[in-house]
Amino acid sequence: MVKVRLWGSLRQAAEGQTEIEVEARTFKELLDRLVETHPGLEPQIRRGVSLSLDGVIYREAWFTEIRPESEVVLMPYMTGG
Amino acid sequence: MSLDEYTRREFKQVGTRVRRPDGVDKVTGRALYGADATAPGMLVGRILRSPHPHARIVAIDTSAAGALKGVKAVITGADLPVQEDNFIRDVQDNCMARDKALYDGHAVAAVAAVDAATAKAALKLIKVTYEILPHVTDVDIAVKPGAPVVLAGRTLENVPAGMSENVTSHCEFGHGDPEAGFARADHIVERSFRTAATHQGYIEPHAALASVTSDGKAELWCCTQGQFFVRTLCAAIMEMEASQLRVTASEIGGGFGGKTTVFIEPVALALSRKAGRPVKIVMTRDEVFRATGPTVHTSMDIRIGMTKDGTITAADAHLRYSGGAFPCGTVDMGAQAAFAAYDLEHVRTYGWNVLTNRPKEAAYRAPGAPQAIYAVESVIDELCQHFGLDPIEVRLKNAARKGTKSSYGPTFSDIGLVATLEAAKQHPHYCAPLAPGQGRGISCGFWFNFGGNTCVSLNVNTDGTVGITEGNPDIGGSRASISLMAAEELGIPYDRVRTIVADTSALGYNDVTDGSRVTFAVGLATIKAARDAVKKMCARAAKIWGIDEEAVEWKDGAAVPAGPNAGKFPPMALAEIAAVSFETGGPIAGHHEVNVDGAGVSFGVHIVDVEVDRETGATKVLRYTVFQDAGKAVHPSYVEGQMQGGAVQGIGWALNEEYIYGADGRLQNPGFLDYRVPVASDLPAIDTVILEIPNPGHPYGVRGVGETGIVPPLAALSNAVSRSAGIRLAELPMSPPRVLAALDG
Numbered sequence: 001m002v003k004v005r006l007w008g009s010l011r012q013a014a015e016g017q018t019e020i021e022v023e024a025r026t027f028k029e030l031l032d033r034l035v036e037t038h039p040g041l042e043p044q045i046r047r048g049v050s051l052s053l054d055g056v057i058y059r060e061a062w063f064t065e066i067r068p069e070s071e072v073v074l075m076p077y078m079t080g081g
Numbered sequence: 082m083s084l085d086e087y088t089r090r091e092f093k094q095v096g097t098r099v100r101r102p103d104g105v106d107k108v109t110g111r112a113l114y115g116a117d118a119t120a121p122g123m124l125v126g127r128i129l130r131s132p133h134p135h136a137r138i139v140a141i142d143t144s145a146a147g148a149l150k151g152v153k154a155v156i157t158g159a160d161l162p163v164q165e166d167n168f169i170r171d172v173q174d175n176c177m178a179r180d181k182a183l184y185d186g187h188a189v190a191a192v193a194a195v196d197a198a199t200a201k202a203a204l205k206l207i208k209v210t211y212e213i214l215p216h217v218t219d220v221d222i223a224v225k226p227g228a229p230v231v232l233a234g235r236t237l238e239n240v241p242a243g244m245s246e247n248v249t250s251h252c253e254f255g256h257g258d259p260e261a262g263f264a265r266a267d268h269i270v271e272r273s274f275r276t277a278a279t280h281q282g283y284i285e286p287h288a289a290l291a292s293v294t295s296d297g298k299a300e301l302w303c304c305t306q307g308q309f310f311v312r313t314l315c316a317a318i319m320e321m322e323a324s325q326l327r328v329t330a331s332e333i334g335g336g337f338g339g340k341t342t343v344f345i346e347p348v349a350l351a352l353s354r355k356a357g358r359p360v361k362i363v364m365t366r367d368e369v370f371r372a373t374g375p376t377v378h379t380s381m382d383i384r385i386g387m388t389k390d391g392t393i394t395a396a397d398a399h400l401r402y403s404g405g406a407f408p409c410g411t412v413d414m415g416a417q418a419a420f421a422a423y424d425l426e427h428v429r430t431y432g433w434n435v436l437t438n439r440p441k442e443a444a445y446r447a448p449g450a451p452q453a454i455y456a457v458e459s460v461i462d463e464l465c466q467h468f469g470l471d472p473i474e475v476r477l478k479n480a481a482r483k484g485t486k487s488s489y490g491p492t493f494s495d496i497g498l499v500a501t502l503e504a505a506k507q508h509p510h511y512c513a514p515l516a517p518g519q520g521r522g523i524s525c526g527f528w529f530n531f532g533g534n535t536c537v538s539l540n541v542n543t544d545g546t547v548g549i550t551e552g553n554p555d556i557g558g559s560r561a562s563i564s565l566m567a568a569e570e571l572g573i574p575y576d577r578v579r580t581i582v583a584d585t586s587a588l589g590y591n592d593v594t595d596g597s598r599v600t601f602a603v604g605l606a607t608i609k610a611a612r613d614a615v616k617k618m619c620a621r622a623a624k625i626w627g628i629d630e631e632a633v634e635w636k637d638g639a640a641v642p643a644g645p646n647a648g649k650f651p652p653m654a655l656a657e658i659a660a661v662s663f664e665t666g667g668p669i670a671g672h673h674e675v676n677v678d679g680a681g682v683s684f685g686v687h688i689v690d691v692e693v694d695r696e697t698g699a700t701k702v703l704r705y706t707v708f709q710d711a712g713k714a715v716h717p718s719y720v721e722g723q724m725q726g727g728a729v730q731g732i733g734w735a736l737n738e739e740y741i742y743g744a745d746g747r748l749q750n751p752g753f754l755d756y757r758v759p760v761a762s763d764l765p766a767i768d769t770v771i772l773e774i775p776n777p778g779h780p781y782g783v784r785g786v787g788e789t790g791i792v793p794p795l796a797a798l799s800n801a802v803s804r805s806a807g808i809r810l811a812e813l814p815m816s817p818p819r820v821l822a823a824l825d826g
Contacts, residue, residue: 005490007252007253007254007489007490008252008253008254008255008429008431009239009251009252009253010239011253012239013238013239040238043237043238044239052490052491054492054494055491055492055493055494056494056678056679056778057491057529057531057678057680058678059531059532059533059676059678060676061676061678064678071491071492073490073491075417075489075490075491076252076410076413076414076417077410078414078529078531078596079410079414079444079448079595079596080338080444080447080448080528080529080530080531080595080596080597080598080788081337081338081339081341081443081444081445081446081447081448081595081596081788
């Protein structure tokens, strides 16, 4: 199981939780499980999210491996100038 | 991308100040910018813009314009398709209004004619019937229930009920229990701030030349930060296949984020398709100000609690950003960046994006971060004044470091904030005496930095030179940096490498030149492409020597036997291998395609001294020093240039630059006479100190440096001016009238 931290404004879409545990080995699996278990997150995930894995931010990378002990933080899709 | 990319090494070329490859062309006027493009039979395109900030377009009669001699095409929003996707629809509607004009300067029609005079005359013949609607250009008014609604139906599910329909999105970040933290504070400062919208102020106005042929193929030349993204947007708007549209980026006279989208490119393509001839559009400066993206304007409430020893006990921020007439996500970035420099137990930021009748925001260096960090760093300074504490010591006491759980969620790995603050503290500038009436301000800054989709081809020529093809317009010295990294990796002189920027048909997709990504991401791909070529060259040498490929390694620009068991062969240099490449298997090239992550966040600290003239309200900048972590400065002169440029743009933002709207909703100052950017005589020399804390996500430790430099100046200037004037200022710009008003109480 992987513990995923959500940002605050996703709380209402995740039944009041800001940490969710899901069974996932990759970024793609994680997103799929989040949508399955918490459909309220789907609009934001469809719009785009980034993933911080042990402090490194990934904007895409479906197949990035996630270890059970990893720190996983869901973030808005990052943009720059 | 893993965090084990970096290997410590002694550099032979990276880190040197080699000559810039675009220098001769630029100083002799040979460099081809967007407006320099030309084509046989080319027409002149011009755009009609709304004089109203908010109006329904009842009808557009183009018959007289179309009948004018010399006019070859007229288009309106009705000539473009109806888009299903919100993002593409917003981009298209910003290029050409469909049902409503949403801001002063919004495009409503366009013509293509044989010359500029005819095109101008044709615009006057277009009759637009408007139904004037109530408008709103101020974020604090737009956020209130009952304000005129700019665009209906665009509110996301995350916006709490009961807010104005102009509030399109909401975000919240943080951890801990701020109220419990505030209860432990010895003093709390709560203050509201406002920042004006500012323009990127690039020297080169937007320009595009489009040529659509009758068989559906198209060529587009334009000044852009990302030709591939231009292709994506224009192909969607023109309903073309990507392969049929080739986009070539010109040299670019500044972008700073403002050229990461399209404004006139689809219009030129649509006119060309209708006219059957090439069409060129070059924006006037007035159009650049009125119709291309400035940054957001903001209103913010900050609250920070501190104990008397300088420990921050809690912090929160409420940020209201407006990116004009279309939804944007910039407040998300500001809300995440606001407290990133600090290790806080209790922190919360809330953000709201709000629509107003202003031009659609475009990115501007570290979009969203300078505003939020300005407000936060101002309150930190006020707390330092309250307790009589040293501003750098307080920042060091609370600084984020390796292992800090950041205010936006992730735990930091190797970051350079403490080293940057220590460098600032030890610099002679920080302890230099100030004369009476002068003030010194400091501020931290932060930006995330990105990687992104990147393709690089590296071709080994038979004469031993190397050509690199990459896909990102060079806005900050990337051709020099990329050539340097290739030369380092291959072990050949810098002068033997030439890097060119490819059009969209020559290379796979490359993300836009943004997010401070190019030296980091394209550099990484270049190093890996060079390693790919090296592997192939070692294989050729092995064949020539009749030994296994594994028995050959690359050293100092040559293939050599890997050890005594591999045999005795003299080193075979790159040029020797290249010279016989046709005989040994054909041309040699290296490639790398990747979506790069692991960019590594960046911190900076700025110190500035100012003196406020209490009679005029004018601020003179006396001394300025920038400290920034570059990971590894590949070409130090360009890194210093980025740091200096960011500081100067930030000085302009802090002291003078602003979009000024009248009660009629029209922009009052769309020109450089009335929109005042800093010029050389306004500025001292900007001193720079580069720190190099290697980024573990890059083979050479490189971090992006393009954006962080614009983050600290706003608060650094505000803190300096506030200390000089003896009164806390909380609105940008601190223009002379605003400073005088504050001094008058």
